[in-house]
Amino acid sequence: MANINTIKGTIGILTGGGDVPGLNPAIRAITVRALREGYRVLGIRRGWGGLIEFARGSENGNGWVMDLTEEVVNKVGRTGGTFLHTSRTRPSHVPRSGVPDHLRERFADDINDLTEEVLANIAHLGIDVLIPIGGDDTLSYGADLHKRGVRVIAMPKTMDNDVPGTDYCIGFSTCVTRTIAMTHDLRTSAGSHERFLVIEVFGRYAGFTALLPTMAGAANRCVIPEHTFDIEHLCELLSEDRRRNPSAYSVVLVSEGATFTGSEEMVFEDQETDMFGHKKLGGVGDRVSRALRDLSPKYNNGHRVNAINQRLGYLVRAGDPDALDSIVPMAFGNLAMDLILEGVSGRLVCVRNGRYDHVPIDVVTSRKKVVDVGKFYDTDRLRPHYKRFAGSPVFIMTSDY
Numbered sequence: 381m382a383n384i385n386t387i388k389g390t391i392g393i394l395t396g397g398g399d400v401p402g403l404n405p406a407i408r409a410i411t412v413r414a415l416r417e418g419y420r421v422l423g424i425r426r427g428w429g430g431l432i433e434f435a436r437g438s439e440n441g442n443g444w445v446m447d448l449t450e451e452v453v454n455k456v457g458r459t460g461g462t463f464l465h466t467s468r469t470r471p472s473h474v475p476r477s478g479v480p481d482h483l484r485e486r487f488a489d490d491i492n493d494l495t496e497e498v499l500a501n502i503a504h505l506g507i508d509v510l511i512p513i514g515g516d517d518t519l520s521y522g523a524d525l526h527k528r529g530v531r532v533i534a535m536p537k538t539m540d541n542d543v544p545g546t547d548y549c550i551g552f553s554t555c556v557t558r559t560i561a562m563t564h565d566l567r568t569s570a571g572s573h574e575r576f577l578v579i580e581v582f583g584r585y586a587g588f589t590a591l592l593p594t595m596a597g598a599a600n601r602c603v604i605p606e607h608t609f610d611i612e613h614l615c616e617l618l619s620e621d622r623r624r625n626p627s628a629y630s631v632v633l634v635s636e637g638a639t640f641t642g643s644e645e646m647v648f649e650d651q652e653t654d655m656f657g658h659k660k661l662g663g664v665g666d667r668v669s670r671a672l673r674d675l676s677p678k679y680n681n682g683h684r685v686n687a688i689n690q691r692l693g694y695l696v697r698a699g700d701p702d703a704l705d706s707i708v709p710m711a712f713g714n715l716a717m718d719l720i721l722e723g724v725s726g727r728l729v730c731v732r733n734g735r736y737d738h739v740p741i742d743v744v745t746s747r748k749k750v751v752d753v754g755k756f757y758d759t760d761r762l763r764p765h766y767k768r769f770a771g772s773p774v775f776i777m778t779s780d781y
Contacts, residue, residue, distance in 0.1 A: 390420045392505065392511065393411070394431070398697065399460070401460040404459050405710055415440045415448075415449070419720075428471050430443075435482050463706070469676065477490075478648045495525075515538035515543055526725070534744065539589060542585060545732075550708060558632070570631065575688050578687050578690070580689075585637055586604075587638075602763060603634050607759050611640055612678075615675040634665045673687050715736055724738075750776060
């Protein structure tokens with residue numbers, strides 16, 4: 381670790397939003413390089429939550445910030461999840477119930493903007509550069525802090541791969557790898573019982589996690605958030621696929637944010653929202669399965685076909701990272717340190733056209749990154765287009781920037 385009396389500066393790292401494999405390797409990469417370059421590194425617990433919970437004047441801010449050492453990060457750098465922990469805190473929109481105890485006398489509105497506390501805590505900690513690792517929600521607040529004068533280097537993380545400005549987000553490869561493997565595992569049951577296999581996968585607004593595994597042969601069809609689907613048409617297609625299969629089953633991947641034609645509304649587990657206004661998704665696979673079962677006699681000579689329904693959920697985000705989600709975070713961490721050493725901030729580290737790069741951080745608030753339906757999705761056959769591969773990035777269907 382750098383000598384506290386001779387350090388070049390202090391770097392703060394936090395992880396926000398959902399956990400994915402690859403976060404700990406990213407933290408390790410930043411920390412190891414930073415310490416060897418002569419910086420102090422602070423880990424902030426529970427994402428942006430740590431910067432509002434931190435109590436100035438108390439010892440170590442009541443445990444919300446920790447010094448990171450090589451010994452600490454080397455132990456966790458090969459593991460999944462985030463040892464700094466995470467939250468979906470949005471400091472500019474904190475409900476009264478979420479205001480820390482030591483701030484409740486000053487912030488008693490129904491919704492409170494605690495950004496002044498975040499800025500004061502960053503200054504109190506002496507953080508010269510802040511590195512938030514997260515999706516577009518987490519990084520949009522980082523972009524706001526950059527506008528307020530905080531030196532920020534952002535790092536994209538999300539299984540959905542939907543952060544604008546980058547071909548690749550930490551966690552996506554492991555998600556796709558597991559989705560393909562688990563779908564193939566479930567084929568044995570679908571084939572044994574001659575059923576439809578319906579698998580619900582992550583993807584609130586973007587269908588990359590359903591479309592790419594389908595392109596790789598994991599499923600016959602997929603439905604994605606970018607295009608509403610007609611359930612009768614899906615049943616007809618899956619029935620056709622099932623008849624052609626010697627084992628008499630067929631498979632569809634369903635993005636959690638997919639919507640039925642005529643409904644236009646996502647399926648939610650409940651109506652509670654997080655600080656970014658998102659309700660928890662889940663259950664569209666259940667509805668698809670029931671509808672396929674009920675409609676199946678129409679397309680199977682009067683015979684009913686049952687469905688096996690599985691929501692992969694946290695199984696694709698738990699556990700250790702795959703090879704790519706070990707390599708990319710390492711490169712992102714070192715790219716972030718390159719920028720810090722050059723005195724550059726306000727950037728998002730990224731992969732563009734197959735090469736590591738960086739773009740302005742405000743790209744994360746400039747647009748939504750979703751599947752280009754015209755280019756990649758056959759809306760009649762409910763599956764990917766298989767054409768024009770030359771010049772495409774490794775993961776084929778990224779959005780242009």
